[in-house]
Amino acid sequence: MNKTLVITVLATDRPGIVNTLSEILVEHNANWIDSRMANLADKFAGLVQVVVPEDQLEGLKKKLQALHLADNQLNILMEEATAQDNTEQRELSLELIGADRPGIIDDITSTLTKLNVNINQLETEQREASMSSEILFYANMTLGLSPAISNDDVQDALEALQDQLMVDINFSE
Amino acid sequence: MTELTLSELENNDDFIGRHIGPRDGEKAAMLKSLGYDEMASFIADVVPASIFEAESMALAGAQTEYATLARMRAIADQNVVKKSLIGMGYYNTITPPVVQRNVLENPAWYTAYTPYQAEISQGRLEAILNFQTIVKDLTGMEIANASLLDEGTAAAEAMTMAQRVSRSKATQFFVSESCLPQTIAVIQTRAKPLGITIVVGDHRSDLIAEDCFGALFQYPAVDGSIGDFREAIAALQANKGLAIMATDLLALTLLTPPGELGADIVVGNSQRFGVPLGYGGPHAAFMATADKHKRSMPGRLIGISVDSAGDSALRMALQTREQHIRREKATSNVCTAQALLAVMASFYAVFHGPEGLKRIAQRVHRQTSLLAKAVQTLGFTLHAETFFDTLTINTGDKTAALHSAARDAGFNLREIDSSTLGLSLDETITRDDLCELVAVFAQGQDIECDLDEIVASGLPGDFSRTSDFLTHPVFQRYRSETEIMRYMRLLADKDLALDRAMIPLGSCTMKLNAAVEMMPVTWDSFGKLHPFVPLDQAQGYQTLIKELEAMLCVCTGYDNVSLQPNAGSQGEYAGLLAIQGYHHSRGDDQRTVCLIPSSAHGTNPASAVMAGLKVVLVECDASGNVDLADLQAKCELHSEQLSSIMITYPSTHGVFEEQVREVCGMVHDHGGQVYIDGANMNAQVGLCAPGHFGGDVSHLNLHKTFCIPHGGGGPGVGPIGVLAHLAPFLPGYAVVDADDAPAVTGPVSAAPWGSASILPITWAYIALMGSEGLTEATRTAILSANYMATRLAPHYPVLYTGRKGFVAHECIIDLRGIKDACGVTVDDVAKRLIDYGFHAPTMSFPVAGTLMIEPTESESLQEIDRFCDAMISIREEIQEIEDSKIEHAQSALHHAPHTLKVVTSDTWDRLYSREQAAYPVPSLYKNKYWPSVGRVDNVHGDRHLICSCPPVSDYE
């Protein structure tokens, strides 16, 4: 039996973090399935999904834990994923633009949560608008939708926010 | 004393020194500061040798202002001014003299820029908000935008908006056959590359609602009738389609507004609200819609927000819809619109008020009803029972004779066919006119008509307007001329236009718009021509157009020019259509990929999408130039599909790219065509020519390089120049039959020669300057930009430079390092410049976090130095924050701009002095501009969107 483990890494950025991690994974026959990494304000943040044989799981966890304890610039958290059946879900990829303000991400995510939509991926950015230089909020997201929810439902809910978000549907399955 | 010759005394070059700011001695000093003794060697080091034109342009020599006006008068006199009752969306109108003198002829209004800098634009923002309120009220809709280019393009925009909004999957769009023919033609052009099928027919019998994502109806129709579209609208909406109505604002003072009939989108032209016919434009078209569709609406939108003190302040709202932010996903490519004309129309309504407008409408309608009765008495029948101001009359075999009798009496009627004619009355029609018209139809018969008789109305009873409009006090308060004059002055005084200070906007070329160039615009012999008059009445215009086309060919190196596009964006679109027409003519239908550098202006990708093209980005290299390796790779990858590349020259980064010939060559090698965006033509005229170094087509912005004023966001003219192989694919003409009209591509504007009445401005500029004057203007523009870059470089990094470290006619200074170091933003610097009395440079285009500065040749050395001094002084203020002497949040930069109210308040708890706030440099004691509001809150504006006149309490 294989187990799915999700690992998060937060560290002061320096070369070799990803490499250290991948070496440990190889040692334990773990398979690197998917990851997101970013560098924000000199911090490295990574989110990795791995599949590991059940008999290697404890060993891997220990090794990562040890790494975490040995280096106070390197924070590692991990959690076993409970198998959840998402096969019913279809994907929707969206782009949002609006005026930036504190709390906007929270409002967007809680709107989506109310709709019972899964946020599979979310990337956001602030940018100065050309000509007016007002600060804009850009978001790129992939959502998991249950069959009961239509693209229009998602768009309508996001447009109902006071922020006058521009919602673009890039693709949907 | 040496005696001068008469030629010397005549001083034909006089105007050159009026247009160009720096004196000869000053130019020498500027050159010296750059290490040169003479202009020629400096220019040779800036402009790449591979494209430099050694020969001077084949244009006439410079002329004096007096001689130019005399020549212009002779041309204007070739026009024959008759009263045109042709209608079709264009009507005679009376520009209130108070509006003509205080707005149209006032540089405070016509030299302003688009109000991106809200704090220095509150006056024109208010006038445009009034315009939105007028359109919203009269159409009965919830929200209206601040102008589109003409009714035809507004209807085409409404079509594509309907497709975006509609949740119907249909691909057909229905157009009522009673729409204006030029509107139908523009829609057909627009639909073709987008794969939309246009069905033209009778809405009662031919509309199959389930097949259409939308439909367009004209209310009142081109034949004058007032149709009932309610059933058609309901059927469309039942099938998720949108109903669009094209309408006439004056008629709506008497008719049930489209909003009450269920329309989803309403478009039209505001021309008859005091804007001269001008042989087709410029006029402000409008669009109004339901609040729920606002995100999909094209064009600019003014909204209300608050400033830093919490006071009400206006701004441009929902910019996230527009091309400068959304690029290929924008709702439209519209950028420069028709702001000045919208402002004029708004003052027309402020001047007349709701009762006045209604009285005009009733008078026009009464006159039409009297005429209808008279012609019927004379035995003619009317085509339709209902009418507002337009009659279509069955005139049988008398038609030709009636046209000629009308012409002899001084009227143009609408030529429909050999047995039908049309006429539309308007507010200029007098009793005498009416009697003469009756006499024309009487053809010698005796007829009695009592002009004061209350005759039967042609308005259908069930469509008479019951709802109020223009109830806001602004439409009551300024009825006396004293009051309205002061209102106009009050608004103008809030704004910073070229009549107060330089506007150093990169990419916008805010140069002098000389009074002499503007004067012909208000001559009747240009203003009173209907766009569809017989060509023999428009010989003055035709002469002017031909001469101007030839002049622009010389300036650009192209073989043919079309003056039809009403703005740069429309030129881009027309140019890409020409390219696609060419590819199609060779069977290359698969060529649909358009390469666009990442630094391009937002209109480029937005236009490409409208032309049915797929945008592929090309990267720029570290020095800001097109990355040749990436271009090569993209050309190879898309070789078979390559339609074109759109580049800007000099680049939007303000640099003469050395390898422009290679860029053009690579694209040509792969069968693509080269579109060169000519917005930066001010760095080229007389020195290099896009038609000679690889361009197949370019648009020019006559409202940048060629002196048409910006008008606070339009009018503009965006003519395109093409090499001969593209000439057959230039835009065709709607309605007008001309032998030389191109026949393949349809029209892109309603009027064949677009905004014809402002073409004299450019013609005059070129005639006044002559070949040498134009070239010297270009050289000076480049010199001034480099002088400025050199003065600023020790204080702010100049982002991109070309060979030998020179910029072209503008330079980008990079503020990102400053922001990282101490938090001061581009916005802070821009708003602080207001305290120093300046309009900010272009912000965050083409690179976020930068300012792009373009001085133009028209600014004197003194003004350029004043600006540099301000920038340097601001840099010192930034340094204090960097040195931790003051925190960013406490600084004058953060709180800028400072209003008089803030500075004179009894409480002052800032860590800098009031003097530092308002008078940071001593020259301001002599000349101080006070912004009328503090920094405007953008987020608040979008979150509390209000786009019409605020609640009455704000006015008390």
Ligand SMILES: Cc1ncc(COP(=O)(O)O)c(C=O)c1O
């Ligand atoms: C480089 C460039 N291209 C195109 C345009 C569009 O021109 P317009 O505003 O006349 O549509 C502009 C001006 O705004 C520009 O700066």
